[in-house]
Amino acid sequence: xxxxxxxxxxxxxxxxxxxxxxADDLGAPSPSTAxxxxxxxxxxxxxxxxxxxxxxxxxxxxxxxxxEYNPLAPSRSTEHPTEVPDGRWDVAVFENLFPTxxxxxxxxxxxxxxxxxxxxxxxxxxxxxxxxxTLGRLPLAHVALIVDVWAxxxxxxxxxxxxxxxxxFENRGVEVGVTLHHxxxxxxxxxxxxxxxxxxLEQQRFHYEQHGRGLLEEMIAHEIAxxxxxxxxxxxxxxxxxxxxxxxxxxxxxxxxxxxSFAALTADAxxxxxxxxxxxxxxxxxxxxxxxxxxxxxxxxxxxxxAHPEAHxxxxxxxxxRMRGRLKYLAGSEIGxxxxxxxxxxxxxxxxxxxxxxxxxA
Amino acid sequence: xxxxxxxxxxxxxxxxxxxxxxADDLGAPSPSTAxxxxxxxxxxxxxxxxxxxxxxxxxxxxxxxxxEYNPLAPSRSTEHPTEVPDGRWDVAVFENLFPTxxxxxxxxxxxxxxxxxxxxxxxxxxxxxxxxxTLGRLPLAHVALIVDVWAxxxxxxxxxxxxxxxxxFENRGVEVGVTLHHxxxxxxxxxxxxxxxxxxLEQQRFHYEQHGRGLLEEMIAHEIAxxxxxxxxxxxxxxxxxxxxxxxxxxxxxxxxxxxSFAALTADAxxxxxxxxxxxxxxxxxxxxxxxxxxxxxxxxxxxxxAHPEAHxxxxxxxxxRMRGRLKYLAGSEIGxxxxxxxxxxxxxxxxxxxxxxxxxA
Numbered sequence: 001x002x003x004x005x006x007x008x009x010x011x012x013x014x015x016x017x018x019x020x021x022x023a024d025d026l027g028a029p030s031p032s033t034a035x036x037x038x039x040x041x042x043x044x045x046x047x048x049x050x051x052x053x054x055x056x057x058x059x060x061x062x063x064x065x066x067x068e069y070n071p072l073a074p075s076r077s078t079e080h081p082t083e084v085p086d087g088r089w090d091v092a093v094f095e096n097l098f099p100t101x102x103x104x105x106x107x108x109x110x111x112x113x114x115x116x117x118x119x120x121x122x123x124x125x126x127x128x129x130x131x132x133x134t135l136g137r138l139p140l141a142h143v144a145l146i147v148d149v150w151a152x153x154x155x156x157x158x159x160x161x162x163x164x165x166x167x168x169f170e171n172r173g174v175e176v177g178v179t180l181h182h183x184x185x186x187x188x189x190x191x192x193x194x195x196x197x198x199x200x201l202e203q204q205r206f207h208y209e210q211h212g213r214g215l216l217e218e219m220i221a222h223e224i225a226x227x228x229x230x231x232x233x234x235x236x237x238x239x240x241x242x243x244x245x246x247x248x249x250x251x252x253x254x255x256x257x258x259x260x261s262f263a264a265l266t267a268d269a270x271x272x273x274x275x276x277x278x279x280x281x282x283x284x285x286x287x288x289x290x291x292x293x294x295x296x297x298x299x300x301x302x303x304x305x306x307a308h309p310e311a312h313x314x315x316x317x318x319x320x321x322r323m324r325g326r327l328k329y330l331a332g333s334e335i336g337x338x339x340x341x342x343x344x345x346x347x348x349x350x351x352x353x354x355x356x357x358x359x360x361x362a
Numbered sequence: 363x364x365x366x367x368x369x370x371x372x373x374x375x376x377x378x379x380x381x382x383x384x385a386d387d388l389g390a391p392s393p394s395t396a397x398x399x400x401x402x403x404x405x406x407x408x409x410x411x412x413x414x415x416x417x418x419x420x421x422x423x424x425x426x427x428x429x430e431y432n433p434l435a436p437s438r439s440t441e442h443p444t445e446v447p448d449g450r451w452d453v454a455v456f457e458n459l460f461p462t463x464x465x466x467x468x469x470x471x472x473x474x475x476x477x478x479x480x481x482x483x484x485x486x487x488x489x490x491x492x493x494x495x496t497l498g499r500l501p502l503a504h505v506a507l508i509v510d511v512w513a514x515x516x517x518x519x520x521x522x523x524x525x526x527x528x529x530x531f532e533n534r535g536v537e538v539g540v541t542l543h544h545x546x547x548x549x550x551x552x553x554x555x556x557x558x559x560x561x562x563l564e565q566q567r568f569h570y571e572q573h574g575r576g577l578l579e580e581m582i583a584h585e586i587a588x589x590x591x592x593x594x595x596x597x598x599x600x601x602x603x604x605x606x607x608x609x610x611x612x613x614x615x616x617x618x619x620x621x622x623s624f625a626a627l628t629a630d631a632x633x634x635x636x637x638x639x640x641x642x643x644x645x646x647x648x649x650x651x652x653x654x655x656x657x658x659x660x661x662x663x664x665x666x667x668x669a670h671p672e673a674h675x676x677x678x679x680x681x682x683x684r685m686r687g688r689l690k691y692l693a694g695s696e697i698g699x700x701x702x703x704x705x706x707x708x709x710x711x712x713x714x715x716x717x718x719x720x721x722x723x724a
Contacts, residue, residue: 112584169694177691195700222474244407297698329539332531336659338557
């Protein structure tokens with residue numbers, strides 16, 4: 001992996017990654033040149049016991065690109081520079097222009113609940129310079145590079161004392177609110193362990209202390225033994241619809257043996273992780289012969305300085321549709337009570353995914 | 363309040379409520395006559411430490427009503443009977459034909475995670491026989507009757523030994539997935555305390571034990587003292603955008619002094635609760651001159667037999683739009699990490715609601 005760190009005219013960081021050596025003359029363009037001084041803040045929600053992030057400037061973005069302007073495409077116009085340079089690179093990472101979290105956040109309003117500057121990092125991960133590609137259709141070696149980038153970001157961001165949790169994710173499709181179609185993901189680096197991860201880690205820690213073995217490791221062993229819901233099984237990594245799936249076509253991807261993060265995976269395991277991801281992604285797009293929208297979340301060990309023997313890296317895909325043409329709405333039961341109501345059985349929807357034949361090496 | 367309990371031909375319960383005495387000849391129609399034998403089940407999600415409900419038959423509903431057929435309108439055709447009778451009643455409650463939870467659930471598949479029959483009750487609450495009405499435009503006395511119905515359901519369902527939590531809610535608008543436009547809400551009676559309520563109660567219990575005073579009571583006292591975010595203040599009940607609102611235009615409605623449930627409210631307080639609700643609903647619809655979609659969730663004390671001095675009845679409105687014409691999507695940060703990212707400040711959006719003049723007594 002080749003990597004270069006640059007700084008944009010407005011002070012934001014740009015990182016370029018390549019499988020081959022990067023071009024010498026890569027610039028660091030930016031659609032904005034004024035110094036980047038975001039000041040998001042956090043407010044404590046006493047009833048839920050969690051932080052809420054406020055970034056009011058996201059609502060009133062003054063940045064109005066001309067139609068067909070793609071800020072994630074290689075910059076080829078001096079009049080409308082984009083976020084990434086023209087030239088030879090494979091993956092680009094830059095700080096979000098409208099971040100929910102920023103290390104530059106400097107103060108928070110005094111209120112009747114605790115508040116704090118929303119210190120953290122929001123990065124955009126441009127998966128490829130090719131606006132017409134998709135994560136699943138990229139060559140396997142390119143997907144493997146993206147896995148390496150996630151590992152690099154985990155290490156670099158996690159090393160910062162302000163950062164307690166590094167969270168890569170991808171929102172894909174207008175159905176989940178995406179407006180930029182250029183293939184990209186995001187990374188949020190939080191100053192606290194976020195609630196969903198905290199809850200999972202609490203369950204995992206309890207199980208680890210009771211049984212001396214990882215909870216997810218045990219779930220995976222059961223899924224492999226059962227085999228009914230397995231979508232991919234490689235030498236290191238497995239993809240499956242969990243027996244307790246909340247979404248139709250939900251899939252998890254994880255190493256069979258516990259690894260706390262992408263950074264802890266061997267080169268072979270990373271390549272296998274990439275193969276598992278590509279398999280799932282191609283099956284998703286093949287299912288109905290159309291791009292399959294989802295939220296993709298990666299859960300890793302916190303970077304809060306504590307030991308986390310209970311942690312086990314995994315990806316969770318949450319599909320937007322519960323069946324062809326029918327969106328799954330999270331409504332009263334899911335949002336107001338936290339109880340997921342599944343209209344289909346995991347054993348049924350996974351059969352459809354298993355039946356989709358894909359060629360990962362094509 | 364006048365109440366009558368009937369049984370439909372397929373065995374489901376129908377309850378009719380009126381401000382005036384009910385008509386003598388009210389029937390209990392049903393679009394289905396075959397005995398109602400739903401068998402949903404629960405699976406334990408070990409990683410999240412929560413139950414997931416599976417009701418596969420919801421996906422493949424065989425019930426295909428003719429276009430324009432409204433199953434919640436008074437039944438006026440013997441060929442296509444609806445769920446509620448023609449005649450004099452104000453509010454109707456019946457068991458959902460496709461329930462996520464059912465007291466008739468009898469067995470669950472043996473799997474590698476704990477499973478259980480999904481015993482509980484899913485009720486539909488028809489707010490009025492008038493398909494063209496909305497909850498907010500109903501006369502104040504009618505809204506007060508609905509509050510009485512929520513209290514009645516809390517008591518009757520909560521009395522059952524299988525039921526640990528009675529949860530009324532309303533999904534409003536196609537934006538949150540609603541397909542029936544007839545004004546109605548729902549009640550889910552769970553056999554466990556659902557995760558969101560459990561988390562809130564945990565926070566409230568901790569605060570109560572530390573300070574000998576309710577957490578929400580204290581938050582409300584702060585909101586009233588601050589006054590900046592108050593939308594309605596009556597003799598017993600207040601409506602406000604909380605300082606830690608997660609959604610744009612989010613509003614909570616609650617009695618100023620703790621009451622564990624609707625059933626515990628005095629007649630005066632119930633009427634004030636109705637007035638607060640109607641005020642918020644009219645402001646919502648007046649904001650952009652169009653029906654305002656939302657999820658409305660009521661949190662009360664569990665009915666699990668334990669004492670809950672920490673509980674404090676409240677309603678939370680979660681609007682679907684973050685600004686006019688722009689939906690709020692819950693995506694990577696909210697769904698995958700559990701961190702809400704607000705694009706607007708509570709102090710800003712509440713000003714718009716405060717500015718909408720409404721006449722609750724009209």
